Amino acid sequence: MRVTNNMLVMNFMNDYNNNLETMQKDQNMLSTGKRINKPSDDPVAVANSLRIRMDMARNDAYTKNVDDAKSWLDLTDSALGQMGDLIQRTRELAVQGSNGTLTQADMQNIAEEIGQLKSQMIQVGNTQYNGRYIFAGFKTTTQPFTDTSNSYSGDSSAIQFEVGAGGSKIAVNVTGDKVFDVSGGSSQLLDMMDKLKTALTAGDHLSVSNMLYNIDKEMENVLAIRADAGAKSNRIDLTKNRLQSDNYNFTTLLSKNEDADMAQVITNLQMDENVYRASLAAGAKIIQPSLIDFLR
The missing domain is CATH 1.20.1330.10 (f41 fragment of flagellin, N-terminal domain)
Structure with a gap:
């Protein structure tokens, strides 16, 4: 399978967006105090809450x-x-x-x-x-x-x-x-x-x-x-x-059904932020080389 530079960039962007979305979920839980902010977060819990x-x-x-x-x-x-x-x-x-x-x-x-x-x-x-x-x-x-x-x-x-x-x-x-x-x-x-x-x-x-x-x-x-x-x-x-x-x-x-465990949320946010920063650093190394760099 031939791996192109475009494939590397696309895969990186997908992973980057996934990491960003995960961190956004953590930030939403931290700001609202709720682990459920929309039905897709936990459909069963949403039904129980209703x-x-x-x-x-x-x-x-x-x-x-x-x-x-x-x-x-x-x-x-x-x-x-x-x-x-x-x-x-x-x-x-x-x-x-x-x-x-x-x-x-x-x-x-x-x-x-x-x-x-x-x-x-x-x-x-x-x-x-x-x-x-x-x-x-x-x-x-x-x-x-x-x-x-x-x-x-x-x-x-x-x-x-x-x-x-x-x-x-x-x-x-x-x-x-x-x-x-x-x-x-x-x-x-x-x-x-x-x-x-x-x-x-x-x-x-x-x-x-x-x-x-x-x-x-x-x-x-x-x-x-x-x-x-x-x-x-x-x-x-x-x-x-x-x-x-x-x-x-x-x-x-x-409260048990909806409220977030704030200690766990803060821990997860810190971990997801580290993953996010690591993905940015890895992406910078992946995207940086190009054909122009080899022709210099």
């Missing part, structure tokens, strides 16, 4: 849902706590009003405060989260209670947030028909407040005393609902901890 990133994206979506659910439940707990305080104050006033030694003026003053407590209860029942009424069921844009009626305008539907793989969901809302003990289209809690105010205004101490049982029943109802909301909040906290742990694991896997 799957991991999809899992991380889903995990981020679940985390956002969990944060939203936690905020909703925290506001619900706060509202139920206010409801409990209002009912407790109502009971205290009812105990005072059942005392037969009070004057009619005293009874009237208590009746006026009962009216104010009812208005505050309705206001709590219309609590909103991010522009949505939290006690209205699916009818989140409809005000569930008004000052002119003891009826409930929401529904009994549960609002569920997806918080995990496999369709894992949790109901975050408490409906007003349960909190305000709605029966027959009317709130038993608000009706009781009206009856209590009427009895106080009339100076009917016995009727006021008889209403203490109903007040206690309404208090127990609110406490039970608040306990259930608290259990959901605890579950949300556990779910968030799990999602944070999953996110850490996904990040670790992605």
Whole structure:
């Protein structure tokens, strides 16, 4: 086989370009910190990275849902706590009003405060989260209670947030028909407040005393609902901890799959640079002789 000067030059240029490309890959890994900068670098690793990133994206979506659910439940707990305080104050006033030694003026003053407590209860029942009424069921844009009626305008539907793989969901809302003990289209809690105010205004101490049982029943109802909301909040906290742990694991896997070993990269770069310089020196000796040099 006849070896020409052109063949030597071409072979040298091919080897030179290969060495330069190898060194460029090392420099890219050094500058980016990633061993994969394009799919052809490692197709299998790229496929694994895509799957991991999809899992991380889903995990981020679940985390956002969990944060939203936690905020909703925290506001619900706060509202139920206010409801409990209002009912407790109502009971205290009812105990005072059942005392037969009070004057009619005293009874009237208590009746006026009962009216104010009812208005505050309705206001709590219309609590909103991010522009949505939290006690209205699916009818989140409809005000569930008004000052002119003891009826409930929401529904009994549960609002569920997806918080995990496999369709894992949790109901975050408490409906007003349960909190305000709605029966027959009317709130038993608000009706009781009206009856209590009427009895106080009339100076009917016995009727006021008889209403203490109903007040206690309404208090127990609110406490039970608040306990259930608290259990959901605890579950949300556990779910968030799990999602944070999953996110850490996904990040670790992605790092192992994509990140370059910087010590190894620096070593390889130094070796490839030495090879590159050696190829340049060898090429200079190969290309230098020509027919002109022999004719001198």
